[in-house]
Amino acid sequence: MPVPVPPRHGGIAPCPGQIPMLAGVGLRPRHYADVLADPGQIAWVEVHPENYLCAGGPQHHYLTQVRERMPLSFHGVGLSLGGEERPDAAHLQRLRALAARYQPGLFSEHLAWSSHGGHYLNDLLPLPYTRENLARMIDHVGETQEALGRRILIENPSLYLAFEASEMPETAFLAELAARSGCGLLLDLNNVYVSCMNAGTDPLAYLASFPRAAVMEIHLAGHAPEFDRDGLPVLIDAHDRPVADPVWRLFARMVEHLPPVPVLIEWDSDLPDWPILLAEARRAQSIVDRVHERGGGRDVA
Amino acid sequence: MTSPDSLNSEAGFARALWDARLPRPAGVIGRAGRPAADRFDIHRNNIFASLTAALRARFPVVVRLVGEAFFADMAAIFIRRHPPVSPVIMEYGGAFAAFLKEFDAVGALPYLADIARLEWLRHLAAHGADAVPADLSPLARLAPSAMAELRFTLHPTATALSSAYPVASIWRANAVAPDLQPVLADSAGESVLIVRPHRQVLLLDLPPAGDVLIAALQEGRTLGDAAALAAARDLDFDLTLTLAALFRGGAITGFAPGHSSSN
Structure with a gap:
């Protein structure tokens, strides 16, 4: 079933692969031409590797050119590492081949599951934070890192519900996952905000207990405010609009308490024109620059 | 066959996501301890909306011929019968033409299955070697x-x-x-x-x-x-x-x- 990904004639002569400690954007086909027209505008980009698991076609044509000009990160959505079932070996091999071709500087996945019983549910689904699920996910992350031959990052999820069966807070689950599997963490501040608002908890308290030393990337994105059947607000992790002000404030606060890490703007549907997306990345960068000019961002707790 | 206990597991969670007729899983909570029935539905909606959008993009002329609303209803039936078997959504939809051929509600459009075949082959060509x-x-x-x-x-x-x-x-x-x-x-x-x-x-x-x-x-x-x-x-x-x-x-x-x- 796996489609082999042949190396392109001549292969890629990439520019350095390491993701710089600067703002990047999630790259969608709509913006290929904008990025290539003036690659100096953005420091790095991120893509979902699942969208490139094909033999050929325009997306490889453009991504190859992009990779020749800037570092690239892979943000996987399909490994279902939080699930009961082991990560799919054939899928891992396809990802490994794709990574060999594009040499991504970072490779991230999610604290979530999405496959069960041979079917893929195409959503990032929540799991109870139990000792048993933690032990299993440590194994899955370890297996993935071995198959890919590299360290991966795991992202905190957007939650709409919680489980009575949970035995520990999410931050403790992530801390132990990172400590015992050796993975890094991707701190998605929009997800923190969405989850905390949906649960009625305090995002600052969440961040105070987040294992900061393991953070290797930050995500920012927009969410959709909606209402549930009881008329109570519920935030949907829609990635379809600018980053919300409270999320910018969380970001400014976290930058002060973290060593420099790459930050990424995710915008995946209702895509804006390129200058609007670029302006979001510049806003993130200016917040980082302001903090570091003041000498902040170094007090790693 | 489906006990409340088995719903409070990944298998039960997955079954209830695919089939809206099943009760939502026990043991899930929403804001400040409130039951989370409609929170669960957010995931159901994410799954069906995203897969329907993928099919809509892949079969634009089928959408045109049957109309958006009918297509969405038909897609929901297709998705339930033929859920994706891989996280590569680019590969999803190969069974759609055969599904249309057997789908009574589109019997008045006998050519629809072949239009879907044509669109699927165009899709494969777009990403082929x-x-x-x-x-x-x-x-x-x-x-x-x-x-x-x-x-x-x-x-x-x-x-x-x-x-x-x-x-x-x-x-x-x-x-x-x-x-x-x-x-x-x-x-x-x-x-x-x-x-x-x-x-x-x-x-x-x-x-x-x-x-x-x-x-x-x-x-x-x-x-x-x-x-x-x-x-x-x-x-x-x-x-x-x-x-x-x-x-x-x-x-x-x-x-x-x-x-x-x-x-």
């Missing part, structure tokens, strides 16, 4: 007898589709025209070549049995043998028109004299 069309100018110097002995390598994205319905006419009319076009469903069937020589997927008309010639070439037969097979299938087979489509489509990436050993 890249290859450079061959320079065919040396062929002009060949004697007709030498032409008959040629074996062609076709572009990896090249596929021929033959339908009892005028699929190409229906597809073109509805893919580009601003208003829904009258469907000439009584017209003769059509064969088409689908290929992506460069960035764009092309759709080229083939004469009757043109698809037979292409399939035979793909099996490695000589041009002469392939043409004989096509002519035997349909008296109206036209070799020149078929070759013209292959040439214009950049669908030939190599050729070799037939006497060289070939596997």
Whole structure:
């Protein structure tokens, strides 16, 4: 079933692969031409590797050119590492081949599951934070890192519900996952905000207990405010609009308490024109620059 | 068969996501300890909305022919019967044409399944392997007898589709025209070549049995043998028109004299 990904004639002569400690954007086909027209505008980009698991076609044509000009990160959505079932070996091999071709500087996945019983549910689904699920996910992350031959990052999820069966807070689950599997963490501040608002908890308290030393990337994105059947607000992790002000404030606060890490703007549907997306990345960068000019961002707790 | 206990597990959670008739899992909570029935529905909605959007993008003329609302209802049934088996959503939807063929509610549109086949093949060609069309100018110097002995390598994205319905006419009319076009469903069937020589997927008309010639070439037969097979299938087979489509489509990436050993 796996489609082999042949190396392109001549292969890629990439520019350095390491993701710089600067703002990047999630790259969608709509913006290929904008990025290539003036690659100096953005420091790095991120893509979902699942969208490139094909033999050929325009997306490889453009991504190859992009990779020749800037570092690239892979943000996987399909490994279902939080699930009961082991990560799919054939899928891992396809990802490994794709990574060999594009040499991504970072490779991230999610604290979530999405496959069960041979079917893929195409959503990032929540799991109870139990000792048993933690032990299993440590194994899955370890297996993935071995198959890919590299360290991966795991992202905190957007939650709409919680489980009575949970035995520990999410931050403790992530801390132990990172400590015992050796993975890094991707701190998605929009997800923190969405989850905390949906649960009625305090995002600052969440961040105070987040294992900061393991953070290797930050995500920012927009969410959709909606209402549930009881008329109570519920935030949907829609990635379809600018980053919300409270999320910018969380970001400014976290930058002060973290060593420099790459930050990424995710915008995946209702895509804006390129200058609007670029302006979001510049806003993130200016917040980082302001903090570091003041000498902040170094007090790693 | 489904106890409340089994719902409070990954298997039960997954089952309840696929099937809205099942009770939502026990043990999930929403804001400040409130039950989270409609929070669970956010995930159900995410799954069906995202997969429906993928199918809509993949089968735009099917959407056009049945309408957005009907398509969404039909897609929900398809998704439940044929959930994705891989996290590569690009590969999802191959079973849609066969599903439409058996789906009674679209029985009045007998050509719909073939339109879906055409759109699926266009989708496969869009992401298939890249290859450079061959320079065919040396062929002009060949004697007709030498032409008959040629074996062609076709572009990896090249596929021929033959339908009892005028699929190409229906597809073109509805893919580009601003208003829904009258469907000439009584017209003769059509064969088409689908290929992506460069960035764009092309759709080229083939004469009757043109698809037979292409399939035979793909099996490695000589041009002469392939043409004989096509002519035997349909008296109206036209070799020149078929070759013209292959040439214009950049669908030939190599050729070799037939006497060289070939596997």
